[in-house]
Amino acid sequence: MDVTVKIRNLSVWYGQQKALETVSITVPKGSVYAILGPSGCGKSTLLRTVNKLILLRDGAKVEGNVEVFGVDVYNSNSLSDEVLAKVGMVFQTPNPFPHLSIYDNVAIGPKLRGQAKGKELDKLVRWALEKSGLWDEVKDRLSRPASELSGGQQQRLCIARALAIKPSLLLMDEPTANLDPLNAAKIEELIKELSGEITIMLVTHDADQARRLASSGALLFLGKVVCEGPIDSIINGSYCDLLQNLVSEHLTTQTSKTKSKEIKKRG
Amino acid sequence: MKLDPLKILLSPAAIALIIVSASILAVLVYESLNTWIQDGIGFLLRLEWSPSEETYGTYGMLAPFLGSLVTAVIAMTVAGALSTALAVFVNEYAPKRFNNFISLALFSMAALPTIVYGMWGLSVFAPAVRQSGLASLCAMGSPTGYSVFTAGVVVGLMIAPFSAAMVLEAYRAVPFTYVEALHSLGAKGFERAGVILGLIKGSIIASALLSFGRAIGETTIVAMTVGNVINLPLCPFQPAHTITSLIASQFGNAYLYPGLQSRLLAGALVMVIGSSVSTSLGMWLARVTARRLKGESL
Numbered sequence: 001m002d003v004t005v006k007i008r009n010l011s012v013w014y015g016q017q018k019a020l021e022t023v024s025i026t027v028p029k030g031s032v033y034a035i036l037g038p039s040g041c042g043k044s045t046l047l048r049t050v051n052k053l054i055l056l057r058d059g060a061k062v063e064g065n066v067e068v069f070g071v072d073v074y075n076s077n078s079l080s081d082e083v084l085a086k087v088g089m090v091f092q093t094p095n096p097f098p099h100l101s102i103y104d105n106v107a108i109g110p111k112l113r114g115q116a117k118g119k120e121l122d123k124l125v126r127w128a129l130e131k132s133g134l135w136d137e138v139k140d141r142l143s144r145p146a147s148e149l150s151g152g153q154q155q156r157l158c159i160a161r162a163l164a165i166k167p168s169l170l171l172m173d174e175p176t177a178n179l180d181p182l183n184a185a186k187i188e189e190l191i192k193e194l195s196g197e198i199t200i201m202l203v204t205h206d207a208d209q210a211r212r213l214a215s216s217g218a219l220l221f222l223g224k225v226v227c228e229g230p231i232d233s234i235i236n237g238s239y240c241d242l243l244q245n246l247v248s249e250h251l252t253t254q255t256s257k258t259k260s261k262e263i264k265k266r267g
Numbered sequence: 268m269k270l271d272p273l274k275i276l277l278s279p280a281a282i283a284l285i286i287v288s289a290s291i292l293a294v295l296v297y298e299s300l301n302t303w304i305q306d307g308i309g310f311l312l313r314l315e316w317s318p319s320e321e322t323y324g325t326y327g328m329l330a331p332f333l334g335s336l337v338t339a340v341i342a343m344t345v346a347g348a349l350s351t352a353l354a355v356f357v358n359e360y361a362p363k364r365f366n367n368f369i370s371l372a373l374f375s376m377a378a379l380p381t382i383v384y385g386m387w388g389l390s391v392f393a394p395a396v397r398q399s400g401l402a403s404l405c406a407m408g409s410p411t412g413y414s415v416f417t418a419g420v421v422v423g424l425m426i427a428p429f430s431a432a433m434v435l436e437a438y439r440a441v442p443f444t445y446v447e448a449l450h451s452l453g454a455k456g457f458e459r460a461g462v463i464l465g466l467i468k469g470s471i472i473a474s475a476l477l478s479f480g481r482a483i484g485e486t487t488i489v490a491m492t493v494g495n496v497i498n499l500p501l502c503p504f505q506p507a508h509t510i511t512s513l514i515a516s517q518f519g520n521a522y523l524y525p526g527l528q529s530r531l532l533a534g535a536l537v538m539v540i541g542s543s544v545s546t547s548l549g550m551w552l553a554r555v556t557a558r559r560l561k562g563e564s565l
């Protein structure tokens with residue numbers, strides 16, 4: 001099996017707070033890999049360690065091994081830049097650059113890297129916008145600011161921006177979290193289409209979405225991987241059912257705690 | 268309506284401020300009324316300056332008016348360039364522990380009295396300009412080093428800490444998600460700074476407007492370094508006057524010259540209005556920009 005990302009014994013701290021604890025996962029090449037888990041369990045953190053965005057945070061500390069395309073990205077700086085140039089990212093909340101035009105938002109990656117110019121760049125931008133299903137909606141207003149697009153269009157623009165750098169690995173952090181069902185469906189369609197060509201790490205807390213899109217994945221809980229493997233084993237497997245029950249139990253005890261607090265307050 | 272003690276305490280302060288500024292304006296308008304009635308804005312467009320103690324002289328203020336504009340534009344450019352460069356350096360290159368040191372340096376520079384800048388201009392910068400030979404670029408270049416350029420640069424340095432604080436703040440306030448997006452696209456250092464500066468363009472323009480408002484009214488530094496000659500500032504290395512330096516040097520004896528006092532006060536009024544318009548515009552733009560960036564980051 002070809003491996004795109006191999007993480008071993010990864011622990012991450014934000015200052016004193018531990019966000020990930022001895023996480024080990026293996027992401028096979030050319031597939032969609034789902035990262036599942038309840039809110040706050042460390043999904044976004046895990047994604048950010050793959051492309052080293054985590055180092056931008058004040059006080060963040062990373063321990064362990066992260067290999068992307070066979071390169072240990074935290075221990076070989078010269079190679080890691082080269083490898084990370086092939087990693088694109090789509091964020092939880094759409095974040096196109098509001099002051100740039102639709103065109104420039106897509107062109108910015110290749111421009112910064114000097115990958116394309118002039119006609120070639122135009123072609124690349126069109127390709128990325130077509131891929132993300134946005135071309136027909138924006139082809140007549142490429143020079144309008146990106147802030148004029150709707151939320152769903154903005155997210156697809158961000159996908160186009162990430163695709164324009166021709167990534168081999170795409171990190172997607174709940175790309176449909178803030179979208180209506182129609183836009184969400186469009187993006188799911190796109191992920192399916194891409195999955196044959198590149199590797200996608202998809203963070204989601206929607207088990208159905210994971211089942212629809214991913215072939216394998218991992219379930220996180222409180223910063224730890226509770227299970228990893230083919231997607232069916234994670235969502236239906238007996239061992240994981242147990243853990244999922246654990247998760248929901250943990251959640252219900254928490255909510256019942258807050259509820260009883262509320263009742264006390266009201267009383 | 269409830270009586271809030273803080274409100275009772277603070278209202279007089281606010282009212283006093285309004286009364287004081289209104290009365291300053293009123294006095295300026297009243298004292299310069301003659302000029303406005305006889306001449307309108309004609310005095311601002313006239314070049315001729317021929318004072319007379321016997322009759323009403325001609326006091327055209329076109330040259331000092333342009334002097335004020337040119338000096339303020341130079342100062343604004345210097346302050347803007349310095350603060351933008353500083354913001355990029357601090358955020359992209361300097362180690363984090365440097366931040367405190369830079370804040371401290373900015374604070375102390377902002378706290379210096381303008382006379383200190385004036386003295387520095389007089390004893391260090393003007394001689395440097397003289398020795399640089401830049402004056403030879405102008406037909407009527409200043410042999411002393413006192414010039415519109417000299418005054419503009421020193422005023423710009425004086426304003427820089429204020430505008431730097433503003434640009435730094437705007438740079439830091441850029442929603443983190445854009446920084447992350449840039450990194451995920453492989454943009455570092457200079458490239459990242461380029462996009463972020465684009466994002467905060469509004470704040471940079473706002474700080475420039477505030478700088479302009481501040482510079483156009485600056486008197487001490489300008490009077491010490493601009494050269495104090497009534498001269499069209501066609502070339503930056505020429506000595507000239509600004510309206511403020513003109514007032515500083517003429518107002519003491521202006522009562523000897525019929526009509527001069529009124530002209531000078533009319534000039535002061537123009538500066539006050541220009542400064543307030545520029546400052547208010549700048550503050551408005553800064554607010555709008557900050558709100559927009561916050562809103563759009565969701």
Ligand SMILES: Nc1ncnc2c1ncn2[C@@H]1O[C@H](COP(=O)(O)OP(=O)(O)OP(=O)(O)O)[C@@H](O)[C@H]1O
Nearest residue numbers: 014017019038039040041042043044045046057205
């Ligand atoms: N910048 C930060 N500073 C301190 N703690 C942080 C920071 N970012 C995240 N955390 C903490 O790390 C833990 C994991 O956060 P993370 O964002 O990875 O969760 P998540 O699984 O993506 O949650 P969600 O589904 O809500 O997006 C949380 O407990 C969170 O409070």
Ligand SMILES: [Mg+2]
Nearest residue numbers: 043044092173
């Ligand atoms: Mg998250």
